[in-house]
Structure formats: structure tokens, C-alpha cells
Amino acid sequence: xxxxxxxxxxxxxxxxxxxxxxxxxxxxxxxxxxxxxxxxxxxxxxxxxxxxxxxxxxxxxxxxxxxxxxxxxxxxxxxxxxxxxxxxxxxxxxxxxxxxxxxxxxxxxxxxxxxxxxxxxxxxxxxxxxxxxxxxxxxxxxxxxxxxxxxxxxxxxxxxxxxxxxxxxxxxxxxxxxxxxxxxxxxxxxxxxxxxxxxxxxxxxxxxxxxxxxxxxxxxxxxxxxxxxxxxxxxxxxxxxxxxxxxxxxxxxxxxxxxxxxxxxxxxxxxxxxxxxxxxxxxxxxxxxxxxxxxxxxxxxxxxxxxxxxxxxxxxxxxxxxxxxxxxxxxxxxxxxxxxxxxxxxxxxxxxxxxxxxxxxxxxxxxxxxxxxxxxxxxxxxxxxxxxxxxxxxxxxxxxxxxxxxxxxxxxxxxxxxxxxxxxxxxxxxxxxxxxxxxxxxxxxxxxxxxxxxxxxxxxxxxxxxxxxxxxxxxxxxxxxxxxxxxxxxxxxxxxxxxxxxxxxxxxxxxxxxxxxxxxxxxxxxxxxxxxxxxxxxxxxxxxxxxxxxxxxxxxxxxxxxxxxxxxxxxxxxxxxxxxxxxxxxxxxxxxxxxxxxxxxxxxxxxxxxxxxxxxxxxxxxxxxxxxxxxxxxxxxxxxxxxxxxxxxxxxxxxxxxxxxxxxxxxxxxxxxxxxxxxxxxxxxxxxxxxxxxxxx
Amino acid sequence: xxxxxxxxxxxxxxxxxxxxxxxxxxxxxxxxxxxxxxxxxxxxxxxxxxxxxxxxxxxxxxxxxxxxxxxxxxxxxxxxxxxxxxxxxxxxxxxxxxxxxxxxxxxxxxxxxxxxxxxxxxxxxxxxxxxxxxxxxxxxxxxxxxxxxxxxxxxxxxxxxxxxxxxxxxxxxxxxxxxxxxxxxxxxxxxxxxxxxxxxxxxxxxxxxxxxxxxxxxxxxxxxxxxxxxxxxxxxxxxxxxxxxxxxxx
Numbered sequence: 001x002x003x004x005x006x007x008x009x010x011x012x013x014x015x016x017x018x019x020x021x022x023x024x025x026x027x028x029x030x031x032x033x034x035x036x037x038x039x040x041x042x043x044x045x046x047x048x049x050x051x052x053x054x055x056x057x058x059x060x061x062x063x064x065x066x067x068x069x070x071x072x073x074x075x076x077x078x079x080x081x082x083x084x085x086x087x088x089x090x091x092x093x094x095x096x097x098x099x100x101x102x103x104x105x106x107x108x109x110x111x112x113x114x115x116x117x118x119x120x121x122x123x124x125x126x127x128x129x130x131x132x133x134x135x136x137x138x139x140x141x142x143x144x145x146x147x148x149x150x151x152x153x154x155x156x157x158x159x160x161x162x163x164x165x166x167x168x169x170x171x172x173x174x175x176x177x178x179x180x181x182x183x184x185x186x187x188x189x190x191x192x193x194x195x196x197x198x199x200x201x202x203x204x205x206x207x208x209x210x211x212x213x214x215x216x217x218x219x220x221x222x223x224x225x226x227x228x229x230x231x232x233x234x235x236x237x238x239x240x241x242x243x244x245x246x247x248x249x250x251x252x253x254x255x256x257x258x259x260x261x262x263x264x265x266x267x268x269x270x271x272x273x274x275x276x277x278x279x280x281x282x283x284x285x286x287x288x289x290x291x292x293x294x295x296x297x298x299x300x301x302x303x304x305x306x307x308x309x310x311x312x313x314x315x316x317x318x319x320x321x322x323x324x325x326x327x328x329x330x331x332x333x334x335x336x337x338x339x340x341x342x343x344x345x346x347x348x349x350x351x352x353x354x355x356x357x358x359x360x361x362x363x364x365x366x367x368x369x370x371x372x373x374x375x376x377x378x379x380x381x382x383x384x385x386x387x388x389x390x391x392x393x394x395x396x397x398x399x400x401x402x403x404x405x406x407x408x409x410x411x412x413x414x415x416x417x418x419x420x421x422x423x424x425x426x427x428x429x430x431x432x433x434x435x436x437x438x439x440x441x442x443x444x445x446x447x448x449x450x451x452x453x454x455x456x457x458x459x460x461x462x463x464x465x466x467x468x469x470x471x472x473x474x475x476x477x478x479x480x481x482x483x484x485x486x487x488x489x490x491x492x493x494x495x496x497x498x499x500x501x502x503x504x505x506x507x508x509x510x511x512x513x514x515x516x517x518x519x520x521x522x523x524x525x526x527x528x529x530x531x532x533x534x535x536x537x538x539x540x541x542x543x544x545x546x547x548x549x550x551x552x553x554x555x556x557x558x559x560x561x562x563x564x565x566x567x568x569x570x571x572x573x574x575x576x577x578x579x580x581x582x583x584x585x586x587x588x589x590x591x592x593x594x595x596x597x598x599x600x601x602x603x604x605x606x607x608x609x610x611x612x613x614x615x616x617x618x619x620x621x622x623x624x625x626x627x628x629x630x631x632x633x634x635x636x637x638x639x640x641x642x643x644x645x646x647x648x649x650x651x652x653x654x655x656x657x658x659x660x661x662x663x664x665x666x667x668x669x670x671x672x673x674x675x676x677x678x679x680x681x682x683x684x685x686x687x688x689x690x691x692x693x694x695x696x697x
Numbered sequence: 698x699x700x701x702x703x704x705x706x707x708x709x710x711x712x713x714x715x716x717x718x719x720x721x722x723x724x725x726x727x728x729x730x731x732x733x734x735x736x737x738x739x740x741x742x743x744x745x746x747x748x749x750x751x752x753x754x755x756x757x758x759x760x761x762x763x764x765x766x767x768x769x770x771x772x773x774x775x776x777x778x779x780x781x782x783x784x785x786x787x788x789x790x791x792x793x794x795x796x797x798x799x800x801x802x803x804x805x806x807x808x809x810x811x812x813x814x815x816x817x818x819x820x821x822x823x824x825x826x827x828x829x830x831x832x833x834x835x836x837x838x839x840x841x842x843x844x845x846x847x848x849x850x851x852x853x854x855x856x857x858x859x860x861x862x863x864x865x866x867x868x869x870x871x872x873x874x875x876x877x878x879x880x881x882x883x884x885x886x887x888x889x890x891x892x893x894x895x896x897x898x899x900x901x902x903x904x905x906x907x908x909x910x911x912x913x914x915x916x917x918x919x920x921x922x923x924x925x926x927x928x929x930x931x932x933x934x935x936x937x938x939x940x941x942x943x944x945x946x947x
Contacts, residue, residue: 497752505769585752588707590718590770614708624710630777631708631716637776 001286004061005235009287012242017057017067025073026053032077039086040418040435042077043198044139047421048146049075050197056157058166063182064236065154065166066189068244074199090415093363095201095249098416098436100257100350100365102204103425104358106211108191109184112176113144119430120144126433133433136420140430143421147194148175154190181225184215185237191425193244198421201249202257202350205292206357209262209276216276227279234283241291256291257350263306264297264326267341273306281306281321285313295348296321297329300637307629314628314645315619322352322609323643325636329354332605332641336535338442352541352577352607352642353446358427361439362534363414364446364606367407368545369523369538371455371516372574373559374399379462380481383474389467392459397519403559404447404523404536410557411445412531443534446606449520450542450549451574453502454581456513457566464499464508477565484563484570496567496583503580505591510598521603539606540599540641546576577644578610582690589614589631597638609644610635619647653677653689700763700794703736703743703754703786707770711947713808713829715779718770720763722795723755725787726814728847729835730923731874731905736916737786745915754916760794764801771803780806780828789815792822799826813853813860820856821863829898830860830867835878837886845877845923854890861894869900870947875928879905884933888940899943904930 001009011017028049032042050070057067074097078086093099108116120137127133155170169183174191178184188205195203219225225233241258248256262280266272284294296310310321326344333343333354342356349355353364378395385391416437423429423436465472472491480488500508517538524536545558550573552560562570566581575581578596586592589612596610618624628645635643660678677685701723709719724740725732736743742755758766767781774780781802788795789811799807809823810831824830834853836842842850860867869891873879891897905926913920937944 587705588718590707590716590773594769594773618708618710620711627708627710627716627777634716634773634777638773 001235002232005232005239007061008236008239009289011059012239012289017059017243020055020057020067020069022053022055022069022071025071025075026050028075028077029079033079038135039077040135040139040420041142043418044142044146044420046075046077047143047194047198048149051146051150051194054150054197056154058154058158058161058163062236063166063233064186064189064240065158065170066193066240068193068197068247070197072247072249074197087415089413091410091413092415093366093411095199096417097199097201098361098419098422099200100202100204100353101360101362101422102206102347102349102355102357103195103422104427105188105191105206105208105425107358107427108174108425109178109187109211109215112174112178112187113148113191113424114175115177116424116430117141117144120424123430123433130433136418136423136435137430137433139418139420139435140424143198144424147191147421150194151175151190178215181212181215181219181230182233184212185233188212189237189240195422195425196244196248198419200419200422204257204347204349204355204357205260206347207262207264207345208260208292209274209280210266210272213274213276216279217274220275231279231283234279235287238283238287238289238292242289245291255350258291259293259295259348259350261295261297261347262321263302264346265299265330265344267345269340269344273303278306278309281309281313284318284320285309285316288316288318290318293319294321296323297326297346298323298632298636299326300633302633302636304626304629304633307632308626311619311625311628311632314614315625315647317647319644319646322348323632323635323645324348324352324354324607325639325641325643327636328601328639328641329605332602335602336444336537336605342441348607351543352609352644353537353539354605354607356442358425359441361416361436362442362444362446362537363411364444364537364539365543366411366445366447368448368450368542368549368558369400369403369407369520370450370545370549370558370561371400371520372451372458372549372564372568373561374403375455375458375516376481376561376564379458379565380478383462383466383478386474389459389463392462393515396459396516397522400516400519401523401526404520404527407447407557408445408527408530408536414532439532443530443532444537445530445532445534446537446539447520447524448539448541448543448545448606448608449517449604450545451561452513452516452540453575453579454564454566454568455516456502456509457581457584458564458568459512460500460502460509461495461565461567463512465494481563481565485567492567492569494567495565497585501580501584501586503584503586503592503595505594507598510595513595514598514600517599517604521600525603537606538604539608540578540601540604541606541608542574542577546574550574576611577608579612590634593635593638593640597640599641601639601641605641607642609642610640611644611646613646613648615648648688650689653685657685657689698794698797699757699759700791700798701740701742701755702758702763703734703756705766709782712782712784712810713780713831714806716774716777717779717782717808718767718774719782719784719810720767720798722783722785722788722791724790725785725812726790726848727787727812729872730845730921731872731877734786735913735918735920740790743916746917760797760801764798767798767805768801768803771805774805780808782808782810782831783827784810784831787812787814789813789819789823792816792819796822796826799823813856814848815852815856817856817859820859824860824863824865827865830865831870832857832860832867833870833872834887834891835872836883837890838883841877841883845874857890857894861896864896866896866898868898870903871900872903872905873930873932874905874924875926875930876924879931879933881931881933881936884931884936888937888942892940892942897942899945900937901945901947902932902934903947904932
């Protein structure tokens with residue numbers, strides 16, 4: 001890396017840019033009230049005033065500019081009382097604003113904001129008799145003006161301080177179509193940052209190597225850029241994505257959804273890996289910064305070279321790339337009603353959920369089904385009633401159906417606030433004269449399926465010890481569960497350590513896991529369409545639910561579970577995503593892959609990775625890295641859906657616990673996201689340390 | 698026939714080519730003072746206690762069950778230039794069992810990772826069945842060998858001749874223990890011994906790992922380093938290169 005890039009990275013790491021930040025959020029409530037603005041107009045006013053309130057920051061040597069100076073808090077557009085009235089009886093998704101979707105960045109870059117304005121104006125003409133469309137389109141145009149104004153002020157300042165290179169670019173983009181790689185990066189930086197300023201979050205970057213490659217390709221062909229220069233520009237863009245992330249909402253810092261998706265196939269199904277795919281992986285590897293998070297789409301036939309490069313990135317310990325398997329995902333999406341071309345164009349949302357950039361207004365995470373709670377209820381009631389395994393399974397089925405129905409019922413009342421600016425960036429909101437909040441082509445809901453390994457292990461323990469061996473009496477198991485295993489340590493150890501477990505390629509346990517996901521998918525399928533006309537997509541991720549379902553959380557809609565039959569004490573975390581239950585012994589990653597390959601991923605297609613940590617000794621030399629790449633290829637060849645690999649060393653983590661001040665840069669992938677280890681609260685640190693290591697004791 | 702296994706580990710990236718699963722056979726005739734698999738020494742099951750929980754090192758498998766377990770992964774191992782490695786402990790101590798397992802394997806590349814200390818009959822029996830041998834050479838001086846490994850090296854040196862004559866390719870592995878095996882004289886002697894041997898692929902020098910003692914406590918054993926663990930290791934590849942032997946530090 002050249003000294004300029006090193007210096008830009010140092011500044012962001014040290015937080016130099018934070019000195020430019022403003023103290024208080026702006027206040028726009030008064031004008032919204034005085035003008036009695038409609039909700040869409042208030043949303044537009046927010047975008048405009050936020051853009052206006054941004055102070056221009058152009059640091060020396062920066063070639064891609066924009067630094068957020070406004071604080072994290074987004075100014076309210078309604079009084080508290082009005083807001084409560086608006087939301088009465090409705091369900092807000094998380095914080096409220098639309099989040100965790102992905103814009104059609106390619107289209108906006110290609111048309112420029114002026115092109116988008118032309119589209120809006122044409123629609124305004126076409127829908128002039130539809131007051132809602134008119135109001136939406138006017139609001140959308142207003143937001144455009146706000147962004148154009150911000151760009152103009154940046155251009156003006158650049159000219160004043162003699163940065164003509166910048167001025168020329170900012171006078172062109174994002175207004176006009178980008179013509180060069182640098183222009184496209186600059187436009188994207190600005191357009192993306194404003195989405196956050198509007199209160200949206202988990203703002204995905206989509207298929208970056210697809211929509212950016214035409215610009216880079218043309219520059220390389222014309223000699224406008226050489227590869228080294230392209231590398232620098234991309235590195236600067238990646239660094240810029242790390243500037244403002246502490247201002248973004250998320251469960252913890254790092255959980256900001258600035259993901260980009262690389263590789264895969266194009267809309268026609270042809271392999272779409274290009275030189276930018278490689279360049280982005282190289283830059284990410286060399287920078288070692290937490291943003292952007294990278295998802296790599298692969299298949300059974302992906303070149304080992306690409307996987308080797310990706311494994312070098314894994315070695316950096318950032319917790320990405322995360323892999324998704326096109327061979328599985330595309331079919332799964334088609335089975336869920338996506339048209340084939342769109343399905344081929346999927347990107348990954350903040351964590352792992354699949355969505356179609358520009359066309360998806362899916363809410364990919366409306367909650368989680370707790371498999372452990374469903375199974376636990378079934379075991380307690382079934383054993384109590386003297387039933388055999390078949391009776392217990394029937395109960396599991398109805399528990400899962402009940403959980404799915406309760407979650408979906410809550411989201412039948414979903415309220416999405418208008419999003420005029422985000423609508424500008426989508427594929428056809430302006431074209432149809434409809435705000436994004438009213439829906440897009442895809443309006444599905446995703447539900448996580450959490451704790452599957454624990455639940456399957458519980459069923460497997462009951463089958464093995466109560467029914468097959470008869471070595472545990474039902475009443476003893478029930479008493480032990482009620483007592484949270486106090487006084488039943490011997491029984492607990494037997495349940496926890498003996499018998500078949502998920503993750504060891506043992507059909508006796510894996511079959512229960514397959515069954516659980518089939519019941520889950522069946523429950524989603526039988527629910528039918530939601531009030532927004534979408535389906536329920538069952539997923540295999542757990543997000544934070546691996547902790548919440550075990551330990552509780554304020555306002556949680558999902559059932560809390562106590563001690564469970566796989567020997568797990570109350571409060572002990574569940575396995576995260578698709579991982580074996582915590583604390584069990586497994587032979588290693590091959591068996592884990594073969595266990596999870598048994599799932600029917602066409603039916604469970606909301607994403608949710610197999611999660612594995614590999615010891616950093618595995619990444620010691622080129623030959624071993626090639627083996628990691630082969631492991632990734634094995635993941636794809638065995639028909640698994642998604643894989644999250646991390647390189648971790650327990651000693652490093654323990655050392656970091658003892659001396660956090662020396663390990664500020666230690667980054668770990670926590671589940672769907674990466675965070676600075678020393679900034680995670682202790683319970684998460686414990687979980688990460690405890691998570692399986694495929695290595696010595 | 699049944700065998701005693703103290704671990705089965707997948708994705709063992711340092712135990713041979715490609716993606717491999719390594720089977721650790723329990724029981725070893727040597728007692729090297731630097732042994733980092735102390736639970737592999739005794740021929741009877743042993744309880745391991747650590748903060749991570751307790752387990753028994755030493756599970757009995759029938760050849761049929763072990764082969765079935767390995768064959769479940771055969772497709773993956775074959776597709777990734779890998780296979781199965783038999784390590785230990787000392788696999789030669791359970792040669793009959795290992796041979797039976799190999800005969801039941803579904804066309805898998807097999808590596809034998811051995812100290813070379815075993816009967817000639819046992820060694821030949823496995824040589825007929827394996828594709829590659831990882832062969833340890835620790836000390837050439839017989840007295841030093843007795844002191845540090847508890848056994849004579851005559852058998853090992855004799856089996857090395859068998860190995861070279863067998864046509865099975867082999868890698869010589871030299872654990873570099875500071876002041877013990879990494880002396881100039883020992884390395885020169887090893888280089889002279891293996892130089893020009895038919896079938897030799899290369900020599901791997903394995904610098905001492907200070908984690909060697911990490912497992913003793915859990916295994917209820919005591920680790921006494923009879924050398925200075927902190928001393929720098931003499932990983933002198935030049936000695937081998939000058940003898941015309943391909944060498945690398947692993």
C-alpha cells in the first residue's frame with residue numbers, strides 16, 4: 001500500500017475526522033408542524049435539511065470525499081404524541097425506518113440523479129391524477145435536490161481550496177451518469193451516506209463487482225487508470241466506509257450492514273467473476289478493516305485461485321468473506337417465487353439474508369422460531385402424557401406452527417414509514433409512482449430458525465436414552481429439567497456428552513435437525529401470503545437469538561427456554577446459526593459440513609450460515625491456505641447454503657481479554673457481523689472464546 | 698479386530714497432502730521427553746480433565762466401524778487430493794488393526810505417520826498398504842536416542858532401509874528439540890544417512906513447539922522439559938542442502 005493510503009487509513013483508525021462532528025442534531029419538527037406537512041413530505045424535508053446541515057469536509061490528499069458531521073441521532077419529524085398516534089396498533093420493524101435492503105446502485109450510477117429526476121418528472125405527468133403518486137414523486141424530487149445541493153457545496157469548496165480534480169468530479173456526479181471508476185466511487189459514497197442520514201440503516205452495497213466493473217473496465221481499456229491507481233481508489237473507498245460506522249445504529253458496533261456481494265453469475269446465468277472481484281478481495285485483505293463486509297457467491301465450480309485469495313482474507317481474522325452457494329440459493333429463491341433472472345442477481349443483506357437489489361422490500365428478519373422452546377415444550381408435555389416419540393414430534397410440529405403464526409400475525413400490522421429518497425434508488429419506485437414503503441416486487445418476510453442443533457440434540461437424547469436404551473426414566477428427565485439439573489449432574493453429563501449429536505455426520509441426530517427445518521418450512525408454506533402479499537421465508541440463522549432465546553430480552557416476542565434435554569442448563573447459550581451445540585466434541589469441519597448438507601435448503605432459503613472457526617495454525621502457509629480453499633469448495637460441492645469461516649486463536653482472545661488496551665484492532669466475526677473484540681461486552685467475548693475450535697484442547 | 702484410538706481429527710492440514718482425516722492410535726513404545734501427545738503413550742484408556750470438560754482418550758473401534766466412519770468422507774477426501782493419515786501414538790503397535798482398516802477403505806490415499814519403531818513384519822504389512830510414509834528420525838547417536846526416547850534406534854534405522862527398499866515414497870520428519878536433536882552433529886548424521894535414499898521425497902524440520910507440555914496436566918501426567926525450552930532452535934537447512942537433500946522447515 002502506498003503512503004497516501006496508509007495515511008488515510010491511519011486517520012480513520014485514529015478518528016481524526018471525528019473532530020469535525022457537530023454537537024446536536026438539527027431540529028425540523030417545528031417547520032414540519034408549521035407547514036402541516038404530510039408524512040412523505042416530512043421524510044423528504046428530513047433528507048433535505050440533513051444534507052443542508054452537513055458541513056463540507058475535504059481532508060488533504062482525499063480523492064473520494066464525504067465525511068459525516070451530523071450526529072447519530074436522527075431528528076424526529078413528528079411530536080412524540082403524534083408518533084404514538086400514528087403507530088397505535090401497528091408494528092414497527094426494529095427502529096422503524098426501512099432497513100436491511102439494497103438499492104439498485106447500478107441504475108442510479110448509470111442514470112445519475114438528474115436521470116432519476118427525469119424519470120420522476122415523467123411519472124408525475126403520467127400519474128397526475130393520483131394524489132398519492134403525486135405527493136410521493138414530489139417528495140422524491142425534493143430529496144434529489146437535497147443531495148444535489150450537498151454535492152454542489154462540496155464542489156464549490158473543492159474549487160475554493162484549489163482541489164480542481166475534486167471539483168470537476170463533484171460538479172458532474174452524482175447529478176450526471178458516472179463516466180469513470182473514480183466518479184462512480186465518489187457518487188456511490190455520497191448517495192450511500194445520505195441513505196444513512198435519512199435514518200435508514202443496514203444500507204447494503206449490493207453486487208459491487210457487477211455494477212462497478214463497467215467503469216473500471218473502460219478506464220483500464222482507455223488507459224485512464226492503471227491497476228495500481230485502481231487499487232488505490234478502491235482502497236480509499238473502502239477506508240471511507242469505516243469513517244462513520246460508529247454513528248450507525250446496530251446491536252453493537254460493527255453490526256452496520258455495510259456488506260457488498262462479489263462473484264456469482266449474471267442475470268443470464270453466466271459466470272460473473274471479473275477482475276474487480278479479485279481486486280476487491282485483495283484490497284480488503286491488505287487493508288484489514290472491518291468495512292465493507294464481503295460476501296462471496298461461489299458454486300461447486302468456482303476457481304480454486306479465487307477461493308485461495310478469499311482464504312487469505314479469512315486469514316486476516318476479519319470474519320469475512322462469508323460464502324453463499326449459488327447452486328443452492330438461486331434454486332431456493334426460485335422455489336420461493338422469485339423469477340429466475342432476479343434470483344441469479346441476488347445479494348446478501350446485512351447479515352446473510354438473500355435479497356434482490358433494487359427489487360426487494362423484504363423484511364428479512366421479523367423474528368425467530370425457537371426450536372429449543374418448541375422441542376422442550378413437546379418433550380415435557382409428551383413425556384408427561386406418557387407419549388412415544390411420534391407423539392412428541394406431533395407436538396413439536398404444532399409448537400413451531402404456533403410460533404410462526406404468532407410472529408407473522410404481529411407483522412400483519414407492519415408500518416413502514418415513507419422513504420422517498422430510498423425510493424429514488426430502487427429499480428422502479430419512481431417508474432411506478434409508488435413509495436418503497438408500499439412495497440416492491442418482493443415483499444417477503446424472513447424468520448430465523450434458531451437453536452436447531454440444540455433442539456435436535458435434545459430429541460436425539462430422548463430417543464436414545466429414554467426410548468431406545470430405556471436407561472433414563474421419563475420422570476427422572478422431567479424432574480431434572482425442572483430442577484435445572486441441580487442434583488442431576490450425572491444425568492446431565494450423560495445427556496450432554498453421550499449419544500448422537502448434530503455436527504458429527506450422524507444421521508440419528510441430523511435427521512431430527514432436518515425434520516425441524518422441514519416442519520418450520522411447512523409452517524411457513526401453510527401460512528400463505530401476508531398482508532403485504534409476500535411469503536414467509538424460513539431461515540437457518542440465529543442472529544442474536546442464540547443468546548436471547550436462552551437468556552431473555554426486553555420485549556422479546558419469542559418464547560424463553562429453560563434447561564433442555566440435551567443437558568443444557570438454563571441460561572446457557574444455544575449454538576449460533578448452523579453450528580453444533582456449544583460444548584460438544586466434534587471431529588472437525590468435514591463432518592460439520594456433511595451434517596448440515598442434509599438440510600433441504602430450497603425450503604429454508606432466508607440464509608443463515610454454517611459457522612466455523614479455524615485455528616490460525618491452519619493458515620500458516622500457502623499450502624494450508626489452499627486446503628482452506630478446498631474446504632470452502634467442499635462446502636459448495638456438498639450442497640450447503642452459506643458458510644461463515646473465521647480464523648481465531650483462543651490464546652489471542654484470552655490475551656485480549658487480559659490486555660484489551662494492546663488489542664484494539666482485534667476483530668472477530670460474532671455471527672452475522674464483525675466487531676472489535678475488546679468492544680464487545682463480556683458475555684459475547686465468553687461465547688466467542690467458548691465456541692468450537694477445530695483444533696487441540 | 699478392535700483398535701484403541703485416542704482421537705480422530707478432520708482437516709488435519711499438516712498430516713499429508715490435501716484434505717485429510719487423521720486417526721491417532723493409542724500406545725507408543727517410545728517415551729520421548731518432548732512428546733506433545735502424552736495421552737498417546739499408554740496403551741490403555743485415560744481420562745482427560747480440562748476446563749473444557751472431561752473425556753476419555755482411548756475409545757475402542759472395530760476395524761469395520763472405523764473404516765465405515767472414514768468411508769463416509771471418502772468422496773470429500775478424494776476430491777481434495779487428500780485421504781487418511783494413521784498417526785499416534787505409534788500405529789505400528791496396532792499394525793494388524795490398521796491393516797484391516799486400510800483394506801476396508803474405499804480407495805483412499807493413506808499416509809502412515811510412524812516413529813519406525815516396530816517389528817519388521819508389522820512394518821512391511823503396512824508398507825504394502827500405504828501410499829506415503831512420514832518417518833521420524835530423532836537422534837542418530839544410539840545412546841542419546843536411548844536417553845531421550847527410552848528406546849534403542851537400531852530398529853528404526855533398520856526399518857528405514859526396509860522403507861527405502863519398498864518403493865513407497867517417504868518424508869523424513871525431524872523434530873528439532875533445542876540442544877537435543879538440533880545439534881549440528883545430529884543434523885549432519887541424519888543428512889548423511891538419508892542422502893541419496895531411493896524414495897525420499899524430502900526432509901521436514903519441525904521446530905520445537907513450546908506448547909508441547911500443554912496437555913500433560915489434563916492427562917494427569919507431569920511434563921519435565923529436560924532441555925531449555927526457550928533456546929532458539931537450530932533449523933539449519935544448509936546441512937541438508939549441502940548433502941543434496943530436499944528440505945523444508947514445516
